[in-house]
Structure formats: structure tokens, C-alpha cells
Amino acid sequence: MEAGILLLPGLLRGLRVTLEVFVLxxxxxxxxxxxxxxxxxxxxxIVRTLAAAYVxxxxxxxxxxxxxxxxxxxxxxGVELSALAAGVLGLGLNYGAYGSEVVRSAIRSVPKxxxxxxxxxxxxxxxxxxxxxxxxxxxLMLPPFGNLLIELLKGTSLVSMITLGDMTFQAxxxxxxxxxxxxxxxxxxLVLYFLIATATSAIVRRLERRARVGRSA
Amino acid sequence: xxxxxxxxxxxRALQDRARARxxxxxxxxxxxxxxxxxxxxxxTVLEGIDLDLYPGEKVVVIGPSGSGKTTLARMLxxxxxxxxxxxxxxxxxxxxxxxxxxxxxxxxxxxARVRGKIGMVFQHFNLFPHMTVLRNVTEALIHxxxxxxxxxxxxxxxxxxxxxxxxxxxxYPAQLSGxxxxxxxxxxxxxxxPKVMLFDEPTSALDPELVGEVLAVIKEIAxxxxxxxLLITHEMQFAREIADRIVFIDxxxxxxxxxxxxxxxxxxxxxxxxxxxxxRNGMGLR
Amino acid sequence: xxxxxxxxxAWAAARKIAAVVPVTIAATVLGFVVAAAAGLxxxxxxRSRSALVRGAVEAAMEFVRRTPLLxxxxxxxxxxxxxxxxxxxxxxxxxxxxAYLSEVYRAGIEAVDRxxxxxxxxxxxxxxxxxxxxxxxxxxxxxxxxxGNYLIVLFKETPLLFAINxxxxxxxxxxxxxxxxxxxxxxxxxxxxxxxxSYPASLVVRxxxxxxxxxx
Ligand SMILES: Nc1ncnc2c1ncn2[C@@H]1O[C@H](COP(=O)(O)OP(=O)(O)OP(=O)(O)O)[C@@H](O)[C@H]1O
Ligand SMILES: [Mg+2]
Numbered sequence: 001m002e003a004g005i006l007l008l009p010g011l012l013r014g015l016r017v018t019l020e021v022f023v024l025x026x027x028x029x030x031x032x033x034x035x036x037x038x039x040x041x042x043x044x045x046i047v048r049t050l051a052a053a054y055v056x057x058x059x060x061x062x063x064x065x066x067x068x069x070x071x072x073x074x075x076x077x078g079v080e081l082s083a084l085a086a087g088v089l090g091l092g093l094n095y096g097a098y099g100s101e102v103v104r105s106a107i108r109s110v111p112k113x114x115x116x117x118x119x120x121x122x123x124x125x126x127x128x129x130x131x132x133x134x135x136x137x138x139x140l141m142l143p144p145f146g147n148l149l150i151e152l153l154k155g156t157s158l159v160s161m162i163t164l165g166d167m168t169f170q171a172x173x174x175x176x177x178x179x180x181x182x183x184x185x186x187x188x189x190l191v192l193y194f195l196i197a198t199a200t201s202a203i204v205r206r207l208e209r210r211a212r213v214g215r216s217a
Numbered sequence: 218x219x220x221x222x223x224x225x226x227x228x229r230a231l232q233d234r235a236r237a238r239x240x241x242x243x244x245x246x247x248x249x250x251x252x253x254x255x256x257x258x259x260x261t262v263l264e265g266i267d268l269d270l271y272p273g274e275k276v277v278v279i280g281p282s283g284s285g286k287t288t289l290a291r292m293l294x295x296x297x298x299x300x301x302x303x304x305x306x307x308x309x310x311x312x313x314x315x316x317x318x319x320x321x322x323x324x325x326x327x328x329a330r331v332r333g334k335i336g337m338v339f340q341h342f343n344l345f346p347h348m349t350v351l352r353n354v355t356e357a358l359i360h361x362x363x364x365x366x367x368x369x370x371x372x373x374x375x376x377x378x379x380x381x382x383x384x385x386x387x388x389y390p391a392q393l394s395g396x397x398x399x400x401x402x403x404x405x406x407x408x409x410x411p412k413v414m415l416f417d418e419p420t421s422a423l424d425p426e427l428v429g430e431v432l433a434v435i436k437e438i439a440x441x442x443x444x445x446x447l448l449i450t451h452e453m454q455f456a457r458e459i460a461d462r463i464v465f466i467d468x469x470x471x472x473x474x475x476x477x478x479x480x481x482x483x484x485x486x487x488x489x490x491x492x493x494x495x496x497r498n499g500m501g502l503r
Numbered sequence: 504x505x506x507x508x509x510x511x512x513a514w515a516a517a518r519k520i521a522a523v524v525p526v527t528i529a530a531t532v533l534g535f536v537v538a539a540a541a542g543l544x545x546x547x548x549x550r551s552r553s554a555l556v557r558g559a560v561e562a563a564m565e566f567v568r569r570t571p572l573l574x575x576x577x578x579x580x581x582x583x584x585x586x587x588x589x590x591x592x593x594x595x596x597x598x599x600x601x602a603y604l605s606e607v608y609r610a611g612i613e614a615v616d617r618x619x620x621x622x623x624x625x626x627x628x629x630x631x632x633x634x635x636x637x638x639x640x641x642x643x644x645x646x647x648x649x650x651g652n653y654l655i656v657l658f659k660e661t662p663l664l665f666a667i668n669x670x671x672x673x674x675x676x677x678x679x680x681x682x683x684x685x686x687x688x689x690x691x692x693x694x695x696x697x698x699x700x701s702y703p704a705s706l707v708v709r710x711x712x713x714x715x716x717x718x719x
Contacts, residue, residue, distance in 0.1 A: 056702065057698070059705070060697070060698040060701050060702045060705070061659070061694045061697045061698050061701070062659045062660065062661075062662045062673075062694075062697055063659075064662040064663060064665075064673060065662060065673065065690060065693055065694045065697060066694075068673075068676075068677070068686075068690050069690045069691065069694060072680060072686035072690060073686045073687040073689075073690045073691060075686075076507075076686070076687035111343075113339060113341055113343035114343060114345065116291075116294075116296050116339070116343060117339065117343035117344070117345070119294070119295065119296060119332070120294050120296070120332075120335075120336065120337040120339075120343075120406070121336075121356070121357035121361065121405065121406070121409065122329055122332045122333050122357060122361045122409070123356070123357060123360060123361055124325075124329065124360075124361070125325065127360045127361075131356065131360065132345055135347045136345075136346065136347055150568075150569055153571075154569075154570065154571035154572065154573075155571070156571075157571035157573045157574055158571075158573060158663075160573075161666065168571070168573065168574055168577075171574075171577070172577075175581070182581040183578070183581055183582050185581075186574060186577050186578035186581055186582075187578060189574050189577075189578075190566075190570045190574055190575065190578060193569065193570045193571055193574060194566055194569050194570050197569035197570070198569060201569075
């Protein structure tokens with residue numbers, strides 16, 4: 001109890017950074033998921049190949065390496081990113097690669113007849129996608145997106161290792177001050193992540209319920 | 218008043234010429250397949266189809282399974298690209314266009330413009346499951362024809378009335394029977410006022426007891442006259458009632474065509490005879 | 504452009520990193536063995552007859568899956584000061600991915616037709632025999648590709664062990680970088696190492712998926 005009162009304010013100082021990195025990273029990842037997922041369905045083989053290369057590259061290496069690379073190695077090319085920028089960019093690029101697979105497979109699982117009916121009604125390619133395909137693919141994307149979002153949240157803890165002051169970073173520095181309480185400290189940190197993840201997952205569930213209105217068949 | 222007869226003459230000449238133009242327009246095919254070929258990989262499905270469809274004409278296409286009937290309709294709907302030959306719609310090539318004095322493959326703009334003259338009803342309805350019946354039908358009116366929502370709604374309700382689905386306007390496709398779904402799909406295509414309607418086996422995915430209601434709707438539409446129809450079906454009795462002309466496709470070619478009585482009752486080719494023999498029983502054909 | 508890429512430095516980094524490849528491999532393999540066993544334990548526990556046990560197990564698994572591996576490692580590190588950091592790394596990876604593998608096992612088991620249980624019952628197989636002779640032989644082959652996937656994921660997570668002072672590839676790269684101030688080569692080379700090992704493995708898994716179908 002005493003430990004909690006002592007430690008919580010310090011951890012909560014990192015909460016803002018964690019949430020900031022989480023939200024910005026998620027937005028970037030979502031944007032990339034759609035952009036790259038659609039490029040992977042392009043008519044042009046070269047575009048598909050480049051998009052696939054991006055996905056394979058980011059899925060083939062580790063998030064931590066990507067973050068270190070963006071933060072420590074990129075300056076060698078004259079690009080100095082702040083820790084926040086490197087963190088958001090790394091998370092966005094990494095989870096965007098996974099998300100693009102979600103987008104791609106969800107779009108591909110919309111029955112061919114739906115595309116054809118949209119063409120037969122002469123809907124423009126944009127309207128076809130926005131009003132016919134996406135509304136049917138979106139509910140399929142939500143559950144895997146929800147899982148990815150949790151993974152992304154967990155991934156934010158890695159930004160502590162590129163000097164960004166998130167919750168994990170705060171815990172590491174509290175640990176040196178309150179060595180006696182280091183076990184409850186990390187337990188408390190785990191609980192905080194669990195609570196954020198659970199809230200996130202509840203929000204996604206609600207979106208899933210909303211997306212299901214009047215479907216199937 | 219001396220000039221009066223001259224004016225009358227000139228008027229008459231103008232009227233004659235206008236009538237001649239109209240006649241020519243009536244005689245000009247709305248759709249024209251010219252030497253159309255289609256192959257999927259190494260397999261040739263259609264090898265040179267010549268077929269004209271005139272405004273208002275109802276043409277029924279029959280033929281064995283796999284003979285390429287669906288492929289024919291899908292090419293006209295731009296869902297497949299011919300491997301050879303050309304399809305003209307309203308006197309204009311569908312898959313090519315002129316740019317800077319040269320014939321080039323059609324772009325999306327060209328396809329969209331020509332496609333606007335054609336509507337299609339699919340075997341499996343292909344209704345949009347996430348939209349109500351009403352929205353399924355208004356969608357293209359609003360987003361393609363750019364008709365204001367209120368007017369689109371009015372036209373939709375009138376069309377749903379016509380196919381007997383007005384009271385189901387707020388339901389989702391999942392809540393409808395197959396026959397009801399197909400009637401909505403017909404309304405959805407019809408409300409766009411196409412010059413040509415394609416029906417690809419509109420009743421073959423339906424339970425037998427639901428076939429009648431859909432055929433009745435199609436018959437009612439056909440009676441209305443001005444729209445050309447290309448209808449693929451295995452319902453021979455229905456074909457006979459509705460068709461101005463029946464086209465029999467087999468082996469990638471048009472084997473026979475003519476008025477329903479000719480084709481159905483006095484087939485010339487052995488292949489058509491064999492094909493029809495399978496429908497003799499219970500089809501009311503003698 | 505500042506300092507451009509230097510091959511001699513990259514070579515030096517590669518040699519140092521290559522020296523600890525066995526550490527990373529060992530952590531991966533042992534971590535996966537623990538994960539496979541822990542996953543089985545989770546799976547058995549969550550099928551317990553007691554609703555209380557089932558609920559507690561589900562909650563614990565959810566907790567493990569919804570919290571960062573990095574923080575779990577740090578927690579184990581401070582909670583068990585007697586254990587070697589390598590052992591903590593292996594246990595951390597194993598518990599974390601055990602919770603994921605349990606989901607995979609469950610999917611495999613649920614995919615076995617109900618009729619198989621009934622047939623086993625009708626033939627009077629014991630409960631244990633039903634599992635070992637009837638259910639598992641059918642449940643496991645379809646989930647092999649999924650397990651392969653998690654093996655690769657686990658491999659890519661081993662750089663986190665650097666945070667608890669395990670001398671694996673990432674730690675060596677960071678060390679090299681801070682000694683020579685050549686982070687570019689150090690982190691590029693370690694990335695290449697990971698890619699060269701994980702990408703071929705993922706091709707194998709994809710081939711397995713295509714060959715034996717997707718499950719789980
Ligand atoms: N996209 C495609 N790829 C490969 N082959 C195709 C494709 N579409 C159609 N085919 C083949 O082309 C042939 C003609 O098909 P089509 O669907 O046009 O026949 P159909 O006359 O409509 O037959 P049915 O009466 O069974 O509907 C068939 O052998 C079919 O397998
Ligand atoms: Mg067909």
C-alpha cells in the first residue's frame with residue numbers, strides 16, 4: 001500500500017508519454033496498414049513487389065532493432081529524430097507492416113460478386129471501395145486490428161530503451177531510488193499496462209458490435 | 218402567301234429526314250458483338266461470336282453448361298475482357314477508344330460512360346449485405362447518376378413497388394428469401410434506366426417455388442418495350458414466351474438462332490436437337 | 504551525408520555479433536521448449552472441471568498476453584535475483600509465448616470433430632488414451648505451421664533479453680556501437696543477421712501452411 005502511494009505518481013508521469021506514443025503510433029500504423037494493404041492489391045506488379053518488400057523487411061527484423069536503428073543509426077545519414085519521433089515512426093512502420101496484411105486479407109475475402117455488382121452499377125472505383133467493399137471488409141479487420149493494437153501497446157514499452165520517458169522508463173528510474181520496492185514497482189507497472197490493454201480491447205469490442213449491424217448473407 | 222407551299226414542302230422534307238433518322242436509329246443495333254473471342258489461359262471458351270441486339274429486342278441465350286453464355290454477358294458488362302473481336306454499344310466500341318487520333322484500350326472514364334447503358338442481374342443476386350433494400354437501390358442513383366437523395370428515394374420506392382418489394386424497403390438482404398433478393402436486384406439494375414439489361418440465369422439459384430415470382434417480374438418488365446434484354450436461362454417455356462429471338466450457343470459458337478418457335482420447335486442442327494431433348498419432359502414443348 | 508557506411512567496421516561488428524549467435528539460438532530454442540510445455544500446462548489447466556480454476560487460468564493468461572514481455576522480464580529479474588539472467592530470459596519468453604501457444608493448442612483441439620470423442624467413448628478408450636491416441640494425433644499436425652510462426656516471433660523478441668543484461672546479439676551490437684561510435688554499422692548488421700535467419704524460416708512456415716493448410 002505504502003509502496004503504491006510512493007510509486008504511483010512517478011509511474012503516472014510516464015503514462016502520458018506511453019499514451020502519446022501509443023495513440024500516435026497506432027494512427028501511423030493504421031494509415032500505413034491501409035496504404036500498403038491497398039498497394040499490395042495493385043494492378044502493377046512492381047507496386048505489389050515494393051509493398052511486399054516493405055512488409056517482409058519490417059516483419060523480418062525486430063522492433064527493438066528498428067527503434068535503435070531509427071534513433072542511433074539514422075543520424076549517420078544526417079537525419080536526427082527526437083526519441084518521440086523515432087518511437088512513433090518505429091512502432092508505426094512495424095505494426096503497419098502487420099496491419100497491411102490484415103487489410104489485404106480482409107479486402108480479398110469480400111466476395112468477388114460484390115465487386116462485380118458494384119461495377120455493373122457503374123460505381124466509380126472510389127465509391128466501389130468506400131461504400132461497398134470497405135464496409136464489408138472493416139468488420140473482418142476489427143478483431144485482428146484489436147489484437148495488433150494490444151501488441152502495439154506492449155511495444156511502446158520498448159521506447160524506454162531509446163531514452164523516451166514512458167511508464168517503463170519511469171519504473172527503471174524509480175527502481176534506483178526505491179530499491180526496496182522494486183518487486184511491487186514492476187508488478188504495479190504490469191497492472192497499469194493490463195488496464196490500458198483491457199480498456200483498448202473493450203473499445204475495439206464496441207466498434208465490432210457497431211460494425212456488425214445488419215450483416216451476414 | 219406564295220411561299221407557303223414551299224415552306225410546307227420544306228417542312229415535310231425535314232420531317233421525312235427526321236423519320237428516316239429515327240428508323241435508322243431503330244435499325245441500328247444497340248449492342249453488336251463482332252467476332253468476339255474469349256480464352257481463359259489455354260482454354261478457348263468463345264471462338265468468334267457475331268450477335269446484334271436491337272433496341273427493345275428480347276434475346277434469350279441458351280446452351281449447355283460451360284458453353285460460354287455467362288462469359289458473353291460478363292464481357293458486355295466489362296467484367297471480362299475479350300481476347301479478340303470487338304463489342305460495340307450504341308455504335309461505339311466498348312473496349313477501345315480514340316485518343317489523339319489513335320485507337321487505344323479504353324480507360325475507366327470511357328468504360329464508365331458506356332457501362333451506364335447496361336445493367337445486369339446476377340445468378341446469385343450480389344446484393345450489398347450491409348445496406349438495406351432501399352439503400353441497395355438508391356446507392357447508384359445517388360453516387361453514379363448524382364440524383365438528389367429525395368428524388369432517388371422516390372424513384373426507388375416506385376421501382377420497389379413495381380417488383381412487389383416496397384414493404385421490405387427497410388430490411389437487410391439477409392432477411393429476405395431468394396426470390397425477394399432477386400426482385401430487389403432487378404429493381405436495383407432497372408432503376409438506373411439502362412438501354413440493355415442482362416440477366417444471367419436469374420432463377421437458377423432459387424428454390425423451385427420461388428422461381429415464378431421472379432419470372433413474373435421479368436415478364437412484366439419485358440412487356441414494357443423500349444429496353445433491350447439479353448437473358449440467359451434454362452427455363453425453356455419462359456424463353457418461348459418472352460423472347461423475340463433465341464440464340465443457341467455451343468462449342469464456343471452460335472449454332473442456331475431465330476424466332477422462338479423456329480428454334481425450339483424446329484431445330485435444324487443435331488446439337489440443338491440433342492440439347493432440347495433434355496428439356497422435353499415437363500416443359501410443355503412438343 | 505556526414506559519415507558514410509564503412510565496410511571494415513561492418514565486418515568487425517559482424518564478427519563480434521556472430522560470436523554470440525549461439526546465445527540467441529539457445530535462448531530461442533529453450534524459450535520455445537518452455538513455451539510449448541507452458542502452453543500445454545495452460546491448456547490442461549483451462550480445461551479443469553473446477554470453474555474457479557478455469558476462470559483463474561483464463562485471467563492469468565489474459566494478464567500475460569496483455570502486458571509487455573519487456574516488463575515481464577524486468578519483473579522476473581528483480582523478483583528472482585538468484586536466477587541467472589539467461590534462465591530468466593528463457594522463463595520469461597516461455598511463459599509469455601506459452602500463453603499464446605495455448606490458444607493455438609486450443610484451436611487445434613477444437614478443430615477435432617466432436618464425433619471423434621464420441622467414437623473414442625463408444626470404443627471404451629480411457630480418458631488418457633483418448634487424448635494420446637485419438638485427439639492429439641489429429642490436433643497437432645494442423646497447428647504445426649502456427650507453432651512455427653510463434654517460433655519465429657519468439658526469435659525476433661530475443662533482443663529484449665538485452666534489457667536484463669543477457670549478452671546476446673543486440674547487446675553486443677549496442678556495446679560495439681558505443682565503443683566505436685559506429686551505431687550505423689552495428690545496428691544495420693544486427694538487423695541483417697535477424698533478417699537472414701528469420702526470413703528463410705518464415706518461408707518454410709509459409710510452405711508448411713500452403714502444404715498442410717492453415718489452422719488456429
Ligand atoms: N475466370 C475464369 N477462369 C477460367 N475459366 C473460366 C473462367 N470463367 C469461366 N471459365 C470457364 O469458361 C467456360 C464457360 O463458362 P461460362 O460460365 O461462360 O459457361 P456458361 O455457359 O455460363 O455455363 P453454365 O450454364 O454452367 O452457367 C467454362 O468451362 C468455365 O469453366
Ligand atoms: Mg453461366
